[in-house]
Amino acid sequence: MKFELVCLFKFSGDVDDKQDYITKLIKAAEEDLLKRGVPKDLEGGASVKDMIFHPHALELKVVSDRYVRAHDAVFRLKKNLSRNLGKEYHIGIRGIDIISYIVELQCEFKPIEPVTVPFTEDIEFEERLCRFNASKLTQEQMENNYVDRIIKRIQEKVNAQHYKGKAEQWNLIWSSQEKRMVWDKDPTVEMEKRGWILKGPTKGKWFYKPQAAKILNTMERIAIEEVLQPLGFQEVIQSMMVPFDVWIDTGHMEGVPNEIYYVSEPLTRTPSEWEGFVDHVKIAREIPVALLKELISEPRSGICYAQCPVIYWSLRNQTIADESLPLLVYDRTVPSARYESGGRHGIERVDEFHRIEPVYIGTLEQLTDLRESLIQRYTYVFEEVLELEWRMAQVEPFYLQQSGGTDKGADENEGTIDFEAYLPYRGDRKESEWLEFQNLSIFGKYTKVFNIKSQAKELYSGCSGIGLERWASAFLAQKGLEPGDWPERFREFHGDPPKGLKLL
Ligand code: ATP
Ligand code: ZN
Ligand code: MG
16 A cells, blocks of 8 residues: 655745754654554654745655555644644644645455546556545545545455355255145235235335234244243333434445435424425325425434344443343334335335344353354244244354445354245245345444443344244245144144134
């Protein structure tokens, strides 16, 4: 990496006769101040190449390497010169003009297509060497690490061009015995025919009538009574709206902004401001959308995508007492909304779904044990209560997928297990795609990002997404819709089917 910055220091007074003094300060800084950050035993840092004095200004060219960013070097120099010139001569530095800032970096690959990134101009490549112009960045943007993030983004984009189409990591851990399938129909289609479910009032949503509602609620009870309560999880109730800053921290804003349902608030609640809108609705019986746009705010939050971000938010900057570790909570009240668009199918891939999300925070040992206990309880449920044909696979942690798939920071203790079920209506068990009906993850990053600490040890966290529509889809696809065909333990939880609603 190479940074080359040409800038102009603008002084509050005449420095014509202070050139020697300033030059001496800069030479001294090059020996020490501009080398801070360079690992011991290594050469490097920033140095000042050209200096051109003007009566009230100094033009500088600063060249540096990966250890010291040229702009950091310039800010250090500014501080140093201001302090000394102020003390000696009562001269200050009024500001810095950036004349040009060229950054060079090596990428892992040569790009296949042109790469563009905002806040830069002229991104050029010579094989793997990338050169870009960052001259338009403001001082504040430089101080806020924009340059590092631009470099990271360029590397990400080049890598993505090469990884496009490569299969995700997927390693089988365990699979159940083959089970007898009751039928090979798509349960969504059959439930619709029987009037158990109704396509929702908007895209990708469903209205669950009593028969289907009872099945989803039975799944929820099984998960709570057979998995979460025995392991000591406590229930919380969270907000369904998630502000952008929380999702910036979790990575969702860069990973899945195209799947989020955004929320707008009314700009005002004053009825008179809405009068024209109401007039229009009363007379035209339709919504004047252009007028509505003027009456609502730009979104600053979205509807829950997964419950864990707000649970992490609730613990931001907190220290968890040892007696509360591992911290085990779950939310089951807030539905998740995801714009699945072309991927929608039946009740298994919907835009609004119901999930229980247990979240756990603890030391690595605690969470490693917990993962085992969770898998044990889940296995009991899928084998003994639902009697599913299912399997577990180690996959990329979801935050790698949900944060653009480029965050390479994961350590070996982190990871995600997907639980998948065979869907006979999709065809042969070897050839067809199985349904991910839940997952289980452990991460190191969220406790750091949200600054969640313990009294002593480093904390890890994790979550498991129990999708009720997915549990139901897996179960019904294998066991059919006739209670007489359902496994006994499930029937005990479910009880008698509801009478249902007879519509003529
Ligand atoms: P997929 O790869 O199927 O899109 P995902 O990786 O996006 O799933 P996660 O964010 O890991 O899913 O969510 C965990 C759980 O939430 C899933 O295992 C599933 O039970 C449920 N889930 C996710 N998306 C949907 C959806 N669109 N409809 C119903 N359930 C869903
Ligand atoms: Zn989660
Ligand atoms: Mg998804």
